[in-house]
Amino acid sequence: MNYYALIYxxxxxxxxxxxxxxxxxxxxxxxxxxxGELIFGGAFDDPVDRALLIFHVDDSxxxxxxxxxxxxxxxxxxxxxxxxxxxxxxxxxxxxxxxxPVGAIARHWSARATEAQLPKYLEHFTKTVLPELRRVNGFxxxxxxxxxxxxxxxxxxxxxxxxxxxxxxxxxADLEAAVVAPQAAALLTSFDRRxxxxxxxxxxxx
Numbered sequence: 699m700n701y702y703a704l705i706y707x708x709x710x711x712x713x714x715x716x717x718x719x720x721x722x723x724x725x726x727x728x729x730x731x732x733x734g735e736l737i738f739g740g741a742f743d744d745p746v747d748r749a750l751l752i753f754h755v756d757d758s759x760x761x762x763x764x765x766x767x768x769x770x771x772x773x774x775x776x777x778x779x780x781x782x783x784x785x786x787x788x789x790x791x792x793x794x795x796x797x798x799p800v801g802a803i804a805r806h807w808s809a810r811a812t813e814a815q816l817p818k819y820l821e822h823f824t825k826t827v828l829p830e831l832r833r834v835n836g837f838x839x840x841x842x843x844x845x846x847x848x849x850x851x852x853x854x855x856x857x858x859x860x861x862x863x864x865x866x867x868x869x870x871a872d873l874e875a876a877v878v879a880p881q882a883a884a885l886l887t888s889f890d891r892r893x894x895x896x897x898x899x900x901x902x903x904x
Contacts, residue, residue, distance in 0.1 A: 699754055701737075701784040702761045706749040706776045713746050719769035727751075730764060732860070733832045734839065749776075752784060756829070798838060798901040803859045806896065807876055808852060809889035816844065816851045819885040823855075826881070831857065836864025850887060858898070865895070 730736035739751040753761045761781045770776050811819050823842060831837045838858040845852040859865045862873060869877050874892045
């Protein structure tokens with residue numbers, strides 16, 4: 699994952715015109731924030747002639763895609779924009795105490811794999827599954843844990859979602875059907891065909 703700075707150079711009457719498109723812009727920004735892609739965003743002040751958004755993503759094309767669909771850009775409030783790699787030298791972003799809102803939905807699934815195949819499955823999850831999940835509106839995050847037994851490894855996957863409607867956009871009408879791609883199934887000795895859902899009532903992160 700890399701940091702990228704999206705720099706906007708705004709038009710002279712930006713402040714007067716932005717109210718019409720502000721909520722649309724913020725809605726898109728919140729989606730990227732909820733996926734953990736947008737870290738900071740805001741306009742420079744006095745004068746308001748530029749804006750800066752910091753992204754933490756695997757590829758600059760995701761930042762470029764954000765800019766191209768941003769209502770501020772589409773409607774001519776941004777004179778020009780550019781994406782530049784941003785190197786963090788000192789400090790790090792502060793995480794909120796709870797990054798998962800109360801009322802969100804946790805989706806639980808487990809599978810089994812040999813110790814030899816486990817690293818391949820984890821690589822598949824990182825490089826294939828996570829990017830697909832991040833494209834789904836309402837996906838909030840994922841945790842993968844492993845319990846090593848005598849003959850195989852047991853894999854526990856918990857994904858968190860803003861709502862059941864968001865899960866439906868990912869899993870389809872049968873919400874409890876496990877979504878397992880053939881490439882993943884080939885790396886597992888067995889896996890749950892059904893998942894379980896629970897509603898988050900308390901969440902705390904140190």
